[in-house]
Amino acid sequence: MSILDYHYGDSYIHRMDPRVKMILLILLTIVVFMISNFYVLLAMFALVMLVWKTANLPLKNIIGYMKFLLSLVAFLIVLQGLFFSSGSNPIILVHPIIPESVPVIGGHGTVYLDGILFGLILGFRLLTLVCIMPIFVMTTTIGETALGLVKLGMNYKYAYMTTTALNLIPTLQDEARVVMDAQKMRGFQVFETGKFMEKMRAYSTLVVPLVVGAMRRAQLMGVAMEARAFGVKKTRTYRDELNMRKIDLAAGVLVAFICVGMVYFNGLLGGWY
Amino acid sequence: MGTIIEAKEFSYCYPRRDNQVLKDLNFSIEEGEFIAIMGRNGAGKSTLCQALDGVIPHLHGGTVWGDIIVDGLNTQEVEVADMAQKIGIVLEDPEAQLFTTRVDDEMAFGIENLCLPREEIIKRIAWATKVVRLEGYSDREPTALSGGQKQRCAIAATLAMKPKIMVLDEPTSQLDPIGTYEVFDVIKSLKEEYGMTILITTHKSEHIAQYADRIMVMEEGKIVAFDTPQVIFRDARLLSHVAVRPPQVSSLAGYLNSNGQNIKREDFPILVEEAEEMIRSLMGGKKDGQ
Numbered sequence: 001m002s003i004l005d006y007h008y009g010d011s012y013i014h015r016m017d018p019r020v021k022m023i024l025l026i027l028l029t030i031v032v033f034m035i036s037n038f039y040v041l042l043a044m045f046a047l048v049m050l051v052w053k054t055a056n057l058p059l060k061n062i063i064g065y066m067k068f069l070l071s072l073v074a075f076l077i078v079l080q081g082l083f084f085s086s087g088s089n090p091i092i093l094v095h096p097i098i099p100e101s102v103p104v105i106g107g108h109g110t111v112y113l114d115g116i117l118f119g120l121i122l123g124f125r126l127l128t129l130v131c132i133m134p135i136f137v138m139t140t141t142i143g144e145t146a147l148g149l150v151k152l153g154m155n156y157k158y159a160y161m162t163t164t165a166l167n168l169i170p171t172l173q174d175e176a177r178v179v180m181d182a183q184k185m186r187g188f189q190v191f192e193t194g195k196f197m198e199k200m201r202a203y204s205t206l207v208v209p210l211v212v213g214a215m216r217r218a219q220l221m222g223v224a225m226e227a228r229a230f231g232v233k234k235t236r237t238y239r240d241e242l243n244m245r246k247i248d249l250a251a252g253v254l255v256a257f258i259c260v261g262m263v264y265f266n267g268l269l270g271g272w273y
Numbered sequence: 274m275g276t277i278i279e280a281k282e283f284s285y286c287y288p289r290r291d292n293q294v295l296k297d298l299n300f301s302i303e304e305g306e307f308i309a310i311m312g313r314n315g316a317g318k319s320t321l322c323q324a325l326d327g328v329i330p331h332l333h334g335g336t337v338w339g340d341i342i343v344d345g346l347n348t349q350e351v352e353v354a355d356m357a358q359k360i361g362i363v364l365e366d367p368e369a370q371l372f373t374t375r376v377d378d379e380m381a382f383g384i385e386n387l388c389l390p391r392e393e394i395i396k397r398i399a400w401a402t403k404v405v406r407l408e409g410y411s412d413r414e415p416t417a418l419s420g421g422q423k424q425r426c427a428i429a430a431t432l433a434m435k436p437k438i439m440v441l442d443e444p445t446s447q448l449d450p451i452g453t454y455e456v457f458d459v460i461k462s463l464k465e466e467y468g469m470t471i472l473i474t475t476h477k478s479e480h481i482a483q484y485a486d487r488i489m490v491m492e493e494g495k496i497v498a499f500d501t502p503q504v505i506f507r508d509a510r511l512l513s514h515v516a517v518r519p520p521q522v523s524s525l526a527g528y529l530n531s532n533g534q535n536i537k538r539e540d541f542p543i544l545v546e547e548a549e550e551m552i553r554s555l556m557g558g559k560k561d562g563q
């Protein structure tokens with residue numbers, strides 16, 4: 001089960017007006033970029049996880065990605081800690097890393113506190129963003145997304161082309177898995193036990209068949225859509241109606257208030273770098 | 274009733290290929306006919322199906338000679354989406370043509386494009402769902418359906434648009450015998466109750482013998498025969514040449530002949546009822562001889 005696939009369910013988030021969901025998605029994304037205080041970012045992450053829970057989405061889907069992202073966070077912290085360059089007069093934690101007594105390279109290397117904090121914020125921001133997007137995709141059908149975009153003023157042709165293209169991603173993930181499984185069945189073990197570079201090379205061999213498969217699929221999909229009269233008229237009718245309920249508006253306003261509050265506290269507490 | 278599809282010296286070559294996949298096709302199909310297209314893999318059946326609604330050449334490119342006229346429109350001059358109101362096509366690959374996340378969304382897509390009012394859309398979805406017997410699956414994900422259910426979902430998605438002509442490319446390839454019977458039953462009712470013209474490619478000879486008015490036999494891009502099942506399925510030389518299997522009851526007659534019977538080729542049964550008659554008369558003959 002992919003985090004970019006519709007996840008069948010009947011939670012409140014599933015039933016929420018897609019327009020509200022879409023606007024909140026954009027709002028949350030922007031706010032995450034604005035926050036630079038670690039505690040406020042943590043609060044934001046907690047909020048996102050709360051929505052995740054409300055939507056009744058299984059947490060195990062994100063945990064695999066979390067492991068990868070946490071190692072990325074660690075990597076960013078180390079990288080920024082050692083090579084932080086922006087900002088004037090960064091606070092120096094350790095200098096030099098290598099004692100003067102070591103010949104040639106002695107006396108070099110600095111660990112910047114600002115860099116560590118910057119890496120931490122950057123990493124957690126990424127982590128939060130990665131958790132926001134799937135909430136929308138997993139609780140909103142293609143039809144609802146397209147209709148929401150149309151009602152927000154987008155031309156229906158673009159709305160359908162973008163949403164069906166998005167729907168291709170999980171299909172491609174499935175196809176990648178099929179190819180990998182086929183290779184494993186023939187005794188190819190690099191994906192589990194290989195060294196880093198070997199793994200990278202193995203993954204890169206998947207790219208060509210996947211791209212070819214994606215293009216073939218996209219073309220077939222285009223044929224299927226046009227064979228069902230897609231694009232024949234200037235406008236289009238819809239079976240589903242969107243009705244913005246009071247509770248959707250209220251939820252939207254509430255989240256917007258929380259966002260404003262977070263930006264306010266972020267200013268009050270001050271950025272971390 | 275009159276001619277609804279007419280091909281005139283139609284040939285086609287895929288882009289970047291140098292051989293014609295369809296060669297000088299000339300045929301006409303009457304409104305309300307049930308046509309089966311048969312022939313071995315690679316004979317050009319799917320290509321012909323796509324040429325009928327203009328997907329070829331509009332979406333695949335390539336070179337076309339001659340014309341195909343469908344209900345008064347030339348496929349080369351009219352966009353595929355415009356053609357879709359007259360001719361509905363169910364493609365060979367059910368995976369690729371299901372692109373929404375719900376079964377009823379899939380059925381809604383085409384009729385929404387036709388700008389029908391909302392009430393009519395709802396009515397048509399209910400109707401198409403019932404015709405293909407997918408009641409209770411409306412909110413399922415098409416990709417999570419079984420092969421046969423996917424094929425029926427694809428049929429319903431086209432059917433909901435109520436085209437005059439339905440083209441079905443191997444619609445029962447993933448179905449078990451019961452599912453195959455159900456789909457043929459559905460297709461038959463489309464012809465009988467709604468007067469639709471049907472073109473279907475399939476290898477299921479028994480069903481074709483029972484339902485089709487005429488069989489178009491293709492070989493290497495050419496139409497080598499176009500006649501009633503009675504004529505086609507009794508032409509042993511043709512069948513072996515194009516690798517089409519006759520209905521099992523015909524094979525039974527052939528088998529009996531190889532074991533000493535002398536059933537005339539033109540009396541070979543193609544339907545179960547005819548086989549029954551044959552067997553009864555054979556048994557009756559024996560009794561008389563005793």
Ligand SMILES: Nc1ncnc2c1ncn2[C@@H]1O[C@H](COP(=O)(O)OP(=O)(O)O)[C@@H](O)[C@H]1O
Nearest residue numbers: 287290294312313314315316317318319320321
């Ligand atoms: N998209 C394509 N591009 C190039 N050649 C194709 C394409 N699709 C089919 N062909 C070729 O056209 C011929 C007829 O194929 P097709 O119409 O699929 O036959 P059938 O449906 O009878 O099995 C085959 O030789 C096939 O290789």
Ligand SMILES: [Mg+2]
Nearest residue numbers: 318319320365
């Ligand atoms: Mg085919």
